[in-house]
Structure formats: structure tokens, C-alpha cells
Amino acid sequence: MGLFSSSRRTFLGAATVLAGATRALAAGARPTGGNAVEAGPNIYERLGVRTRINAKGTFTYLTGSLIFPEVSRAMEEAAQHYVYLEELQQKAGEKIAQLLGVEAAMVTSGAAAAIMLGTAACLTGMDPKKVSQLPDLTGLKSEVLIQKSHRNSFDHAIRNAGVRLLEVESRDDLENAFSEKTAMMYFLNAAQHKGQISLEEWVEAGKKHGVVTFNDAAADVPPVEHLSEYTRMGFDLVAFSGGKGLRGPQCAGLMLGRKDLIDAALLNNNPHEDAIGRPCKVGKEEIAGMLAAVERYLQIDHDAEWRDWERRLDAMAAVLTSIPGVTTGRFVPDVANHVPHLYVHWDEQKLGISREQCGKELQDGEPSIEVLVNQYPQGLAVTPFMMKPEEDQIVAGRIKAILTSAKAAG
Numbered sequence: 001m002g003l004f005s006s007s008r009r010t011f012l013g014a015a016t017v018l019a020g021a022t023r024a025l026a027a028g029a030r031p032t033g034g035n036a037v038e039a040g041p042n043i044y045e046r047l048g049v050r051t052r053i054n055a056k057g058t059f060t061y062l063t064g065s066l067i068f069p070e071v072s073r074a075m076e077e078a079a080q081h082y083v084y085l086e087e088l089q090q091k092a093g094e095k096i097a098q099l100l101g102v103e104a105a106m107v108t109s110g111a112a113a114a115i116m117l118g119t120a121a122c123l124t125g126m127d128p129k130k131v132s133q134l135p136d137l138t139g140l141k142s143e144v145l146i147q148k149s150h151r152n153s154f155d156h157a158i159r160n161a162g163v164r165l166l167e168v169e170s171r172d173d174l175e176n177a178f179s180e181k182t183a184m185m186y187f188l189n190a191a192q193h194k195g196q197i198s199l200e201e202w203v204e205a206g207k208k209h210g211v212v213t214f215n216d217a218a219a220d221v222p223p224v225e226h227l228s229e230y231t232r233m234g235f236d237l238v239a240f241s242g243g244k245g246l247r248g249p250q251c252a253g254l255m256l257g258r259k260d261l262i263d264a265a266l267l268n269n270n271p272h273e274d275a276i277g278r279p280c281k282v283g284k285e286e287i288a289g290m291l292a293a294v295e296r297y298l299q300i301d302h303d304a305e306w307r308d309w310e311r312r313l314d315a316m317a318a319v320l321t322s323i324p325g326v327t328t329g330r331f332v333p334d335v336a337n338h339v340p341h342l343y344v345h346w347d348e349q350k351l352g353i354s355r356e357q358c359g360k361e362l363q364d365g366e367p368s369i370e371v372l373v374n375q376y377p378q379g380l381a382v383t384p385f386m387m388k389p390e391e392d393q394i395v396a397g398r399i400k401a402i403l404t405s406a407k408a409a410g
């Protein structure tokens with residue numbers, strides 16, 4: 001392809017952008033703003049980045065969730081003024097804590113940052129010398145307890161603080177694992193039915209030994225009650241992602257819990273420069289956006305939202321079960337992504353297409369659709385959790401077209 005044709009494309013691209021902007025202004029659209037009327041090529045079209053329909057759930061690689069309009073408005077508003085970042089962190093944290101009925105709260109750059117900052121808080125307390133020392137642990141505690149079945153790729157964030165993880169399995173293991181080196185006890189909420197030690201037992205052991213308990217509940221709203229349930233249960237710190245079910249900014253999260261620990265975590269965080277949390281910067285826009293997301297999330301009629309998800313699954317099931325040889329069923333994952341899902345099952349031999357092939361065709365087709373291919377044993381699965389309105393019909397129609405043409409070809 002020659003230079004001429006590529007510059008011609010650029011020229012045509014610019015012309016289309018201009019035409020789009022003119023149309024948008026003529027139609028009275030605001031020229032900026034995430035949820036403003038869209039006209040002309042959007043940012044992704046201009047960059048040549050494909051947009052995808054999300055029938056899968058909250059996944060960071062797929063950019064999490066779509067923020068509420070209230071969130072983008074709050075972010076835009078926050079972007080127009082200077083404030084002292086620490087004062088904003090304090091006031092927004094207090095407001096979020098009050099809304100959720102927890103002792104203290106802070107906005108982090110995500111649940112992973114909350115995990116690292118919570119660990120750091122346990123190591124340093126309010127001592128600035130220790131804050132600048134991390135991740136060198138000379139003279140500090142150095143171990144975090146974790147159930148073997150709760151090990152996950154995000155526990156790297158604990159190790160970022162310099163500590164090592166000590167794995168336990170039984171209650172006895174746990175009793176024997178405590179020492180003067182123990183800094184914290186990490187619990188993975190989504191694995192609460194996997195390990196031998198329950199949520200309550202974890203908290204009880206922490207209280208008995210005077211060690212901070214941390215619950216990583218990153219993907220665990222809905223239900224909304226989870227936001228205050230675990231601190232009430234006695235966990236000292238609890239983390240949630242801002243960019244998953246809460247539909248706040250993707251690079252934001254919440255850490256909730258004891259005031260002394262939140263204060264110590266803030267000391268380990270941006271804007272303090274000689275601190276382990278300096279790379280986890282949260283800007284005024286994310287702080288304001290996270291607060292708006294919490295406010296919005298608490299106002300939602302969660303029962304009505306659930307009924308709407310069910311209705312959309314009904315509509316999809318009706319389309320899919322019209323294909324001979326295809327069956328569907330419902331399930332709701334127990335803890336994380338606790339929302340209605342639909343699985344689609346077929347005989348791969350008879351229809352001449354595997355789940356993987358169908359998933360690949362959905363990804364590669366137009367529009368591109370992301371579904372759950374091998375996460376659940378029952379079949380290929382979809383959820384309306386992160387879909388936009390009307391997308392359920394597009395997704396069901398595409399799956400039907402792929403399965404039907406595979407059968408015709410076979």
C-alpha cells in the first residue's frame with residue numbers, strides 16, 4: 001500500500017471527523033463528555049480500535065464496566081478545579097464511609113492497589129521512616145497468612161510490599177502459623193467455600209492474635225449489602241474494585257475498614273512521593289467519580305435490575321432454543337459475578353462446531369462479541385450484566401446464525 005493511499009485515508013478520516021462534529025453541534029450535542037450524544041466516528045473508530053459487545057461480565061482486559069452517566073459528570077466537574085489532593089481524599093473517604101456505614105474509607109487506584117496499600121499499612125503504621133523504607137523489611141514484620149486455596153494472581157499485590165506469603169490449610173495450620181513476624185491475614189472472598197477456614201473463623205483468629213484481617217471482595221457486588229457486610233463481620237480491611245459491578249472509573253477502587261489502618265494506607269499512597277503507593281496515583285477525577293458511583297449504586301433499584309436481567313435472558317433463551325439440538329439453562333455464580341447467566345449447550349458432534357470455535361467466531365465477527373467459553377461446565381455462557389440495552393438480541397442472533405450455518409455446512 002503506497003503513501004498516497006494512506007494519506008488519502010487520513011484525509012478522508014479527518015473529513016469524516018469534521019462532518020461528524022458539525023452534525024453533532026447542529027444537533028445540539030455537547031462536544032465533550034462520555035455520555036453525550038454520539039455523532040461521527042468515536043474515539044475508538046478514530047484510533048482503529050475495535051469495540052466489543054460484552055456478554056461476559058467484568059473483566060479488566062475488556063475494560064471492566066461502563067461508568068454511570070453520573071460518574072462521568074462528576075469526573076468532568078472535578079477536572080475543572082484545583083484542590084489539595086489529600087483534603088479531597090479525606091473528605092471523599094469520610095463521605096463514602098458515612099454512605100456505607102463503615103468506620104473509614106479511601107479511594108484507591110483499584111482493588112489490587114488496596115491490597116498492596118493495606119499490607120503496607122500493617123507494616124508501617126503512621127511511621128514515615130518505615131513508609132520510606134518499604135519494601136525493605138529490616139526490623140519490620142514480614143509474613144502474610146493466606147489459605148492455600150485462596151492463592152490467586154492478585155496476591156502479587158501483597159508481595160509488592162516486600163512480605164512473603166505463608167500458606168495454611170487447616171485451623172491447626174493457622175494456629176501454628178502465627179508469630180511475631182505476622183503482619184496480616186489475607187482472605188479471598190470469592191474462595192470462601194473453597195478453603196477449610198470460613199470467613200468467620202478467619203476473623204476470629206485475627207482478633208485472637210491481634211492480627212489485621214483483609215478481605216479481597218474485588219468483584220463481589222452485587223449484592224449491594226456486601227459493601228458493608230464484611231467490615232460488620234469484623235474484617236479490619238475490605239477491598240472492592242471501582243470498575244467492576246460498582247461501575248465507577250476503571251482505575252479506581254475502595255478500601256474500607258478501620259480508621260487507623262486507612263490513615264496509614266493514605267500515608268503510603270500518592271501524593272507522598274517516597275512511598276510504595278506513589279505509582280498507584282488516584283486523581284481528583286477518579287476520587288470524584290468513585291464517590292458518584294457509590295452514591296448511584298446505593299440508589300439503584302437492585303431488584304428491578306435483577307428482573308430486567310432475567311427478562312433479557314428469557315428473550316435470548318427464546319431465540320437460542322429455536323435451534324434444533326440447542327438447550328439453555330440458568331445459573332448464578334455464588335460469590336463473584338453474582339448475577340444471572342444463561343448457558344447454551346449443544347452436541348458438538350451433531351452441530352459440527354465446538355464451543356471454542358463458536359466463541360472465536362463471535363469474537364472475530366461483526367459486531368465482535370465476548371462470551372464465557374470454558375469457565376462453566378454446562379456450556380458456552382452469557383450474562384446481560386455488562387451489556388448495553390438491545391445487545392441481548394444481537395448476541396442471541398449471532399450465536400444462532402453461527403450454530404445454524406455450522407449445522408448447514410456439516
Ligand SMILES: *Cc1c(COP(=O)(O)O)cnc(C)c1O
Pocket residue numbers: 060109110111112113154188190216217218219240241242243252253
Ligand atoms: C479484579 C480483582 C482484583 C483487582 O482489582 P482492580 O480493581 O482491577 O485492581 C483483585 N482481586 C480480585 C479477586 C479481583 O477479581
